[in-house]
Amino acid sequence: MNQELFFYNSLSRKKEKFIPLNPPFVGMYVCGPTVYGEPHLGHARPYITFDVVFRYLTHLGYKVRYVRNITDVGHLTDEVEGTGEDRIQRKARLEKLEPMEVAQMYANSFQEKYDQLNILHPSIEPRASGHIYEQIAMIEKIIANGFAYVVNGSVYFDVIKYSKSNSYGELSGRVIEELIAGAGNERRVLEGQEEKRNKEDFALWKKASPEHIMHWPSPWSEGFPGWHIECSAMSTKYLGETFDIHGGGMDLLFPHHESEIAQSKGACGKPPVRYWIHNNMVTVNGQKMGKSLDNFITLEQLFTGTLLKQAYSPMTVRFYILQAHYRSTLDFSNEALQAAEKAYKRLTESYDLIGKLKTSASSTSDIKVLRQKCYDALNDDLNTAIVISHLFEAGRIINSVYAGTETITADDLKELKNLFDVFLFEILGMRYEKSAASGEDVSQLMELLLSLRAEAKAKKDFALSDKIRAELLKLNYAIKDEKDGTSWGRN
RNA sequence: GGUCGCGUGGCCGAGUGGUUAGGCAGAGGUCUGCAAAACCUUGUACAGCGGUUCAAAUCCGCUCGCGACCUCCA
Incomplete structure (x- = not known):
């Protein structure tokens, strides 16, 4: 904890020194997946990024409670001709399965990929379906505070009223007037739109239509929770009304995270999050990889080589993601993956040589300075790409000592091994893949x-x-x- | 239309005003029976045009191009 750590805070749009609310404890919430489809490369980015945040904070001595949810309800779809059908329900209807069966299937699939990518399990992995009660309770508080209204069994958040005393748009930079006037062009028509007082209002609870099979009782109707409330309810339950870090993809900035802020303030009167951290997108030919664009490649395809030039191991994928800074877009291509594969192999081969090195009375390179350089890179908004570049420098030194063109002391040799053990394996979370066959x-x-x-x-x-x-x-x-x-x- | 961001050498990708990011690919060399690997050397890179500055890829302005969000999305 003696390191000065800085994160880029989306809220202030500046790098800020990280100071937890109640050190040594840190509360971190990351928006988990909606389990209605196979995990793809785009999903890997936030979970690997925040895995490194989790690992680094832990390494620094913080006691981190890391909450990453599974959304297995809610999130209306407008894909089906504005029926307001739940996304998971829609998938279930198509596959003729119980909705929760579908959710479980994909949740398992995500879990399997997390493990392959060496992503640590969070401290708590709550499911939205298990927190309907908490969501209802939060909605009641928002209504009691006058920021929500009930129409025909549905509950809507009153954005206009909220923005009179709060700044809706503080996170995303949206200006309410522009939301009203703007966009205009191709706004899709959502069901229940006519029930809202203002177009900007969003649903906290929706009354289920007769054909809607995923629903729960509530004070207002048999229905289901709105798009954003589950994150607010679960983060508040496990991390408190204000907690340290909230992470997720940049595409969630608006409306999801903006609405989370509004809901939490509407219910508790406090800003929920101190540091908002957002990772950028994985792109394909410069365009975002995403479900709706149908340009995604699943992790399964990546790991097995289906539809690709070759298979890429989970560690290749992890390394490829960590070679870029998390706030930059990262373009997918076979060439980029191949380069990452070779690069990581090179690094592990250097690591394998450490045990074979001969030590000398003096070192030709300054090893100890590398350690602080790695810390400096992580402290500067988690710059994993720079950490990796320093590890390559360490690798170069190892190879040179092995080749006899450089020398190293026994102390520095230990330091070198420690550098890899700490930064490459413990913090960056790369799994050691021995190049030689075991057995x-x-x-x-x-x-x-x-x-x-x-x-x-x-x-x-x-x-x-x-x-x-x-x-x-x-x-x-x-x-x-x-x-x-x-x-x-x-x- | 609005808000925000990006444009770096063959490719990917860091870059906090002045000194080498790094990786992949390419070229030359050392080593080797030959390979491979490794090591050493090697690239007029910063979209364009102006401006600020002793000094700009880095700050400011304009132009061009691309993208994200404004609608489920990591």
């Missing part, structure tokens, strides 16, 4: 082959030694002749 059998067989090859080489039977090398390569084992012996690894 005693294989390595014993390999030693046998290599000794036979060494004999052939000694007899200058290069035809045979090259054949062994070539055949091994076909089996995906690469061997390298070095000064004192031959090393090998899986490709």
Whole structure:
């Protein structure tokens, strides 16, 4: 905690020094997925980004309560001719499954991908469907405070009234007058629009229509919660009325997060969040990867190589995401993934060499300065790309020592290993993928082959030694002749 | 139409006014029986035009191009 950490706060649009409300405790809420579809590459970005935030804060000694929800209700869809049908319900109807069965299926799928990407489990992973009571209670408070009204069993947030005493738009930079006048062009027609007092108002509770099968009792109607209330209710329940960090994708800034602020203030009279942190989008040919644009690639496809030039391992994907700063757009391409794959392999191969290095009385490079440089990069709004560049510098030093062009002390060697262990594995959350095959059998067989090859080489039977090398390569084992012996690894 | 942001060398991608980001790819070299790897060296990069400054990729203005949000979306 002796590090001075700065985050870019979307609320102030500035980098701000991070000071928790109640140190050493930190409350962090991240908008989790709506489980109605397969996780795609775009989803990986926020969960990896905030995983690193979680890991780093923990590393610094903070006691972090990290809440990431699963939205398995709510979120009206307007995809089905304005029927106001719940997204999960729609999917369920199409797949002829119980709605909660669909939600569970995709929640499992997300969980599996989180694990593969080495994303730590949050402290609490609440489901919206399990917090209907809390959402209703919050809506009641908002009504009691006069910021919401009931029409035909539905409840709407009164944005105009709220904005008289509060600034609706403080997060997204929206100006209420422009919301009213603006856009205009292709605003889609949502069901129940005519019930609202103002176009800008949004639903807190919707009365279920007869064909709507996901619904719960409430003081106003059999119905379901509105688009944004679940996050407000669950974050308040587990983190309090005001908490430290709220994260999510930039596309949630408006209206989702703006409305969360309004709801929380409308209910509790306090700003809910001190630091709003938003990650940028993954793009394809410069355009956002998204469900509605149908240009997304699922993580399953990525990991198995379906529809792609090749498969990319979860760690390749994680590394690729961490090589960019989280607030920049990141363009997807095979070339970019391939570059990331090679780059990470290079780094782990350097790491593997650490145990083989010979130490000297002095070091030719300043190792200790690298550690603070890595901290500096993380402290400056979580610049993982810069951390990685320093790790490459460390890798270069390792390789040079191994090649004999540089020297290192025993102390610095420890420091070097620690640098990788702490920054690459613990904080960036990369999983160590050993380049050599594990398994005693294989390595014993390999030693046998290599000794036979060494004999052939000694007899200058290069035809045979090259054949062994070539055949091994076909089996995906690469061997390298070095000064004192031959090393090998899986490709 | 409104709000916000971006435009960096073949590609991806950092860059807080002055000194090398980094990775991938390419070129040359060292090492090697040959490879591979590694190491060393190597690129007129900052959309365009003005301005501020001793000094700008970095600040300001304009122009062009692209994108995000304004509607479910990470």
